[in-house]
Amino acid sequence: MSPEAAHIESSCITEACTEEYSEKKREISSLNFKFPGELLFKISGRRKGLKGQLNRGGIFLFVFFLFMALFPSFLAPYAPNERFTPYKEPSWDHFLGTNDIGNDIFSELVYGSRISMTVGFAAALVSTLIGAILGICAGYFRGALDELLMGFTDVVLIIPKIPLIIVLGAYLQPSIWILIPVLxxxxxxxxxxxxxxxxxxxxxxxxxxxxxxxxxxxxxxxxTDIFPNLYNVLLPKFMLATASAMISEASLSFLGLSDISMKSWGTMLSFAFFRGGFIRDMWWWYTPPGICITLCIISIALIGFGLETQGKEHVREGADAM
Amino acid sequence: MFSISLRADRLSKTYEAGLLSTGKCIFREVSFEIRSGKTFGLMGSSGEGKSTLGRVVAGLEKATTGSVYYKGTPLTLMKKNEKIAFRRKVQIMFQDPTDAFNPRKKIGHAISEVLALLGVPEARHSSKTEEMLITTGLPKEVLSRYPSQISGGQLQRLALSRILLLDPEYIVLDEPTSALDVSVQAQILHMLKEVQTERNTGYLLISHDEIVIRFMSDSYGVLENGQLKIIE
Structure with a gap:
C-alpha cells in the first residue's frame, strides 16, 4: 500500500472510527467497564435500596476511621499520654472521662485507631500478597507445582489460628511488628x-x-496480564482480611498479648477489664473501644462484601472476557 | 522442501480419565504438513478438536502421542535457542478478537511490549508502530484506546499486525473470521492473502466454513470422529 493511499484510507477510517467510537462509548457505558480509581464511588452510586445505603454507610464510616487514624491530632483534645486526675467521669474537659492512670479516654480512643488499623491493613497486605503470589503461581504453572502449593495451602488451612497466635505471642516479645507477620x-x-x-x-x-x-x-x-486482572478478586479479599486481622488483634490485645506501649482499641478494652473499669461500672471506658472495633470492622466488611458482589456481577456481565 | 516445513506427525490427544469420568480421545494419528507460502485448511464440525489441534501445532499444548516437527526437529527435543526461534516463528491468531488484547492495556502499550520483546530500541518504537498501522490501514489514534473501545474487525487486524511484527514463518489461524460480520470477514481474508504473498507465510487455517476454506487453502483436511481426511 502506497503512503498516499494509506493516508487517504486512514483519514476515511478515522472518520468511521470516530462515529464507531462514540457508538462504542455508549456500548461501553452500558457494559459498566470500570477502572480501579472510580470503584468506591461507583459502588455507592450503583447500588440502590438498602444495599446501596449500607455500602454508602460503610464507605462513610471507613473514611471517618481512616481520617481518625491519619490525623488524630485534629480530633483528640490531648496527647494520649498526658495525665490528669484518674477515674474521672465524662465532663466538658474530658468527653469520655479518664482512665486508671489519668489519660484522657477520648484521646486514647482516637490515637488507638492508628494501631488497630495499622495492624489490620499491614497483616492483610502480607496475607493478600502471599495468597496472590502462591495462587498465581499454582494457577499459571499448574501440574506438580499446583499440587504442591495447594497441598501446602490445605495444611495451613487446618492449623488452629488463634491458639497458635496465642502461643507465639506468649513466647515472642509482644509487639505489633511480631503480630503483623504472624497474622x-x-x-x-x-x-x-x-x-x-x-x-x-x-x-x-x-x-x-x-x-x-x-x-x-x-x-x-x-x-502484567494476570495480576492486574485479579483486582476484582483481590480487593474484596484484602478488605475482608483487614477486618479479620483487626478482630484477631483486638482478641489478642484483650488477652494481654500486645505491646502495652502501643495502645490499640483491644488494649484499651483489656485495661478497662483488668484495671477496674468493669468493677467501677465505667461504661465510658469499656464501651467506646468496643463500639469502634465493631463499627470499623462492619464498615470494612461492608466495603469488602460490596466489592465481592460487584466482582461477581462483573463476571456475570462478561466484562472479564473483554 | 521437507526441512523448512511445519509438520504434524501422528498426533493424538486424549484427555485423561478421572475418578468419575472415562478418558476422551479428541483426535488420533493426525498427520499433515504446512509449507511456506501455502495454506492448509482444517475443517470439521464444532467439538471435533480443531482448535486443540491448532494449539498443539502452535506448541501451546502437548500432544498425548506424536510430534510436531519444525525444520525437521521435534518440539520435544528442541534446545532452548531452537525453542525460542520456534516461539517467534510459529504464531497463533484466535477466533475472538476482543479477547486477543489485555483489556487493561492500551493498544499502543500492547504493541510496544512486543517491540521491546524483539529488542527494538525504544526510540524506534513509534516509527515501527506507524509502519504497522500503515499495513493495517488504521489511524494512529487507536493506539491510545483500550481494546473495548475498538471494533472487532479493527482488533482482528491489529492482532494480525502485532503477530506480523515477529515476522513469523507460520501462523495458525483459529477461525479468524467467525466472530466478524461478512464484510469485515472479506477484509481480513484479503489481508491474510496479501500478507502471505508478500512474506511467504504458511497458514494452518481452522474453520468450519467450507467457503472460507476453499477460498484460502491450497489443500485441506476434514477432522471427523478424531480422524483427519486430507483432500488435496
Missing part, C-alpha cells in the same frame, strides 16, 4: 485458593495464550 502468615489460604481459580480462568484467555505464543516470559505474563 499475615496465617491467613493467606482463602486468598490463594480464590486467586488460583481466577488465574486458571485467565490463563485460558486469548491474550494470555497470545503472550505465551509470542514468547513473553512467565513472569511478564503473570505480572
Amino acid at each position: 499475615g502468615l496465617l491467613s493467606w489460604e482463602s486468598t490463594a485458593r480464590v486467586t488460583r481459580s481466577k488465574t486458571l480462568q485467565l490463563r485460558e484467555a486469548g491474550y494470555v495464550k497470545s503472550a505465551r505464543c509470542m514468547g513473553f516470559s512467565s513472569w511478564h505474563i503473570m505480572s
